[in-house]
Amino acid sequence: QVQLVESGGGLVQAGGPLRLSCAASGRTFSRVVMGWFRQAPGKEREFVAAISSIGGGTRYADSVKGRFTISRDNAKNTVYLQMISLKPEDTAVYYCAADPTRWSTSAAEDRYDYWGQGTQVTVSS
Numbered sequence: 001q002v003q004l005v006e007s008g009g010g011l012v013q014a015g016g017p018l019r020l021s022c023a024a025s026g027r028t029f030s031r032v033v034m035g036w037f038r039q040a041p042g043k044e045r046e047f048v049a050a051i052s053s054i055g056g057g058t059r060y061a062d063s064v065k066g067r068f069t070i071s072r073d074n075a076k077n078t079v080y081l082q083m084i085s086l087k088p089e090d091t092a093v094y095y096c097a098a099d100p101t102r103w104s105t106s107a108a109e110d111r112y113d114y115w116g117q118g119t120q121v122t123v124s125s
Contacts, residue, residue, distance in 0.1 A: 009119030022096030038092035050105035
């Protein structure tokens with residue numbers, strides 16, 4: 001079992017930054033692949049970024065490359081999503097997710113067994 005709790009969401013103006021955090025508990029965090037997904041109103045949930053359990057390899061959706069950075073602090077059992085140059089289309093509920101069974105990243109939602117409750121990010125124009 002992995003428990004995930006996101007924080008850091010809020011209202012930000014377009015062009016501004018925001019950092020999301022996801023605190024994990026319940027498993028050896030360093031062995032868990034972590035991902036961020038988001039769901040905008042009326043849309044399906046989509047992949048944002050992921051970071052591997054070993055080596056810190058990362059993967060990003062094309063829509064956020066160059067603007068978002070995923071990182072992890074295994075000592076704090078926390079994964080982060082640093083977002084800059086935010087756009088109104090980034091408005092969504094952001095979820096962190098955990099895949100404790102593999103080593104490498106994936107953009108596939110069904111690879112992730114555990115999910116947080118989500119945190120709202122609203123970008124005003």
